[in-house]
Amino acid sequence: MKISVIGCGYLGAVHAASMAELGHEVVGVDVDERKIDSLSKGATPFHEPGFEELLERTLATGRLRFSTDFEAARGSKVHFVCVGTPQKRGEYAADLRYVEGATESLLGVLEPGDLVVGKSTVPVGTAARLATLVDEKVPGAILAWNPEFLREGFAVQDTLHPDRLVYGLPAGEDGEVARRLLDEVYAVIVERGTPKVETDYATAEMVKTAANSFLATKISFINAMAELCEATGADVKLLADAIGYDDRIGRKFLNAGLGFGGGCLPKDIRAFMARAGELGADQALTFLREVDNINMRRRIRMVELAREVCGGSLLGKRIAVLGAAFKPDSDDIRDSPALNVAAQLQLQGAVVRVTDPAAVENSRRQWPQLDYAETPEEAAERADAVLVLTEWREYRDLDPAIFGKVVAQKRVLDGRNALDREAWTAAGWQYRALGRRAG
Numbered sequence: 001m002k003i004s005v006i007g008c009g010y011l012g013a014v015h016a017a018s019m020a021e022l023g024h025e026v027v028g029v030d031v032d033e034r035k036i037d038s039l040s041k042g043a044t045p046f047h048e049p050g051f052e053e054l055l056e057r058t059l060a061t062g063r064l065r066f067s068t069d070f071e072a073a074r075g076s077k078v079h080f081v082c083v084g085t086p087q088k089r090g091e092y093a094a095d096l097r098y099v100e101g102a103t104e105s106l107l108g109v110l111e112p113g114d115l116v117v118g119k120s121t122v123p124v125g126t127a128a129r130l131a132t133l134v135d136e137k138v139p140g141a142i143l144a145w146n147p148e149f150l151r152e153g154f155a156v157q158d159t160l161h162p163d164r165l166v167y168g169l170p171a172g173e174d175g176e177v178a179r180r181l182l183d184e185v186y187a188v189i190v191e192r193g194t195p196k197v198e199t200d201y202a203t204a205e206m207v208k209t210a211a212n213s214f215l216a217t218k219i220s221f222i223n224a225m226a227e228l229c230e231a232t233g234a235d236v237k238l239l240a241d242a243i244g245y246d247d248r249i250g251r252k253f254l255n256a257g258l259g260f261g262g263g264c265l266p267k268d269i270r271a272f273m274a275r276a277g278e279l280g281a282d283q284a285l286t287f288l289r290e291v292d293n294i295n296m297r298r299r300i301r302m303v304e305l306a307r308e309v310c311g312g313s314l315l316g317k318r319i320a321v322l323g324a325a326f327k328p329d330s331d332d333i334r335d336s337p338a339l340n341v342a343a344q345l346q347l348q349g350a351v352v353r354v355t356d357p358a359a360v361e362n363s364r365r366q367w368p369q370l371d372y373a374e375t376p377e378e379a380a381e382r383a384d385a386v387l388v389l390t391e392w393r394e395y396r397d398l399d400p401a402i403f404g405k406v407v408a409q410k411r412v413l414d415g416r417n418a419l420d421r422e423a424w425t426a427a428g429w430q431y432r433a434l435g436r437r438a439g
């Protein structure tokens with residue numbers, strides 16, 4: 001099938017290559033020339049395990065190409081809208097200008113019978129509005145909403161092997177046509193027996209925001225327990241293990257630490273609250289404000305913990321920060337808890353050196369006033385404290401005995417509860433973590 005993918009960021013670039021991998025003829029369209037240039041050459045504009053191989057492989061088949069010209073989407077049967085919906089400046093609501101712009105540009109190339117498929121995360125009600133627009137301007141073209149659940153770091157796997165497919169469909173014959181086309185696009189995935197949920201637009205839009213809100217709530221729940229553990233001397237890691245054995249609760253997404261960041265969870269819960277307010281249902285989501293608060297308090301607590309281990313003052317203290325990306329296996333620093341803490345420490349007088357296996361370049365652009373290092377050893381040279389704020393494998397695998405030779409003081413703060421506490425304390429380190437007793 002001929003497919004266009006509008007927007008070649010994280011979601012769109014991976015989706016385009018994955019659709020080509022499934023056998024379709026795909027064109028990815030984006031206004032960003034540098035991005036298109038890079039993707040066309042098989043170079044990934046962001047760090048994502050497995051993506052470069054997929055990109056090279058699918059470009060080589062001739063089934064995948066990229067363009068900055070919207071005209072390139074003409075002739076495709078299905079058009080995926082994969083542009084971003086960032087938080088509006090100064091308010092909680094989502095900024096829909098890119099989704100609206102992409103849909104309007106598509107109107108110029110759509111033919112009756114074409115299917116426009118929204119994948120971006122949007123406030124409930126957006127799809128219905130866009131469907132009216134499409135129908136008015138190109139009668140016979142149809143709109144469906146098909147949210148995406150990929151995680152950064154697992155984007156290729158999540159796109160090619162999703163745990164469910166959600167189709168938000170219009171009523172009647174148009175809905176039938178849209179379902180048939182989506183089934184054809186995802187034939188390989190559907191035939192594998194992947195669960196499929198067919199809904200109206202509003203439910204499909206809400207599935208995505210509800211899923212991200214649940215995940216954020218789960219993380220803030222365990223981080224609230226961490227606060228209580230700090231007050232009582234209990235251990236949040238063991239607590240999470242113990243409650244996680246109950247499969248109604250589950251152990252996944254119960255890792256206490258510095259909390260959630262990134263380009264999705266924080267802005268999605270805020271946009272959800274804003275939309276609920278517009279709909280007169282704000283009370284239903286006031287708990288998300290607390291989820292956000294708990295999450296933000298962890299960053300403040302981390303700075304306090306650093307001050308505490310440094311003897312009550314951060315002034316002039318040399319602090320090594322291991323990790324800048326919002327999560328491992330990513331170079332994404334959007335709302336990164338690690339960078340946020342690093343910047344706060346620096347602003348409060350510490351001398352901060354940050355390292356990350358993939359995100360140093362992005363971090364330097366955003367926080368040029370921080371000092372950066374290539375390796376953890378370089379970052380930790382003569383450090384008064386080492387903070388592990390993103391749980392990259394390289395940091396979990398550090399040998400505390402060897403690593404201890406470069407620092408001035410063997411003090412480690414495990415912001416992600418990811419290190420082997422026993423090994424670090426046995427090597428003479430003072431070990432501190434959020435929600436756990438000092439080791």
Ligand code: UGA
Nearest residue numbers: 148149150151152219253254255259260261262264326327
């Ligand atoms: C999230 C969702 O997990 C995806 O399903 C969704 O498709 C995506 O947003 C999106 O909306 O596009 P992602 O932002 O890649 O994916 O990252 P997550 O793996 O959800 O992690 C988010 C943050 O939570 C990270 O900062 C991570 O360190 C933190 N986290 C995660 C914890 O603090 N504790 C945990 O137990 C798990």
